[in-house]
Amino acid sequence: MKVLLLSGDFVEDYELYAPLKALEMLGIDVHVVCPDKKAGDTVQTALHTSEGWQTYSERPGHPFELTHTFAEIDLADYAGLVVPGGRFPEYQRYDQRVLDAVKSFFDRDLPVAAICHGLQLLAAAGVLKGRSCSAFPMCKLDVVAGGGTYVDFEAFSKNVHVDGNLVSAPAYPAIGVWMREFIRLLGVTIQF
Known part of the structure; x- marks a missing residue:
């Protein structure tokens, strides 16, 4: 099974590495891509945290080496899509290639995990119309403008929202439950 993981410079470090490692642990082949970059190129991740200011702060995270070349992927090869947060969605939402890739997973009703x-x-790709989802609170207007219903959680750590093929969560403290529901939608079962 293959899963596509979108990324770009200043992707949230935890939201890239944790899903990647969780899926690899289950034997899932994860292809991490970024438009205009190729396999072996790096993206710079960022660590976002709340330090008591009016908004979160950003510090450099780990550089990450891309596993595949965006221009060479075949979307038909993938069973699901992971869309982390950070700042890369802010600028990639203007890239039609990225929006087309996101839309293709919804057109085929495949599992999509999006966070923060x-x-x-997803809002820019036009796939939230008539759907409900969670996101970082500062993205509520994006969700609503994209035709979706924003699901607000007071606590980030244990909250995940599932609407059909879409699994969403507000921020990285929810990565565990977010990935659990995505893995469930992929049809992967774990036996101990």
Whole structure:
């Protein structure tokens, strides 16, 4: 099974690495791509945290080496899509190639896991109409403008929202439950 994971410079570090490792642990082949970059190129991740200011702060995270070349992927090869947050969705939502890729997963009703600011890409792709989802609170207007219903959670750590093939969560503290529901939608079962 293959899963596509979108990324770009200043992707949220935790929201890239944690899903990647969780899916790899289950034997899923994860292809991490970024438009205009190729396999072996790096993207710079960022660590976002709340430090008591009016908004979150951003610090450099780990550089990440892309596993595949965006221009060479065949979307038909993938069973699901992961859209992390950070700042990359802010600028990639203007890239029609990215929007077309996102839309293709919804057109085929395949599992999509989006978290935090990743919902900005889904809103721009026009796939939130008539759907409900969670996102980082500062993305509520993006969700609503994209035709979706924003699901607000007071606590980030254990909250995930599932609407059909879409699994969404507000921020990285929810990565565990977010990935659990995505893995369930992929049809992967774990036996101990």
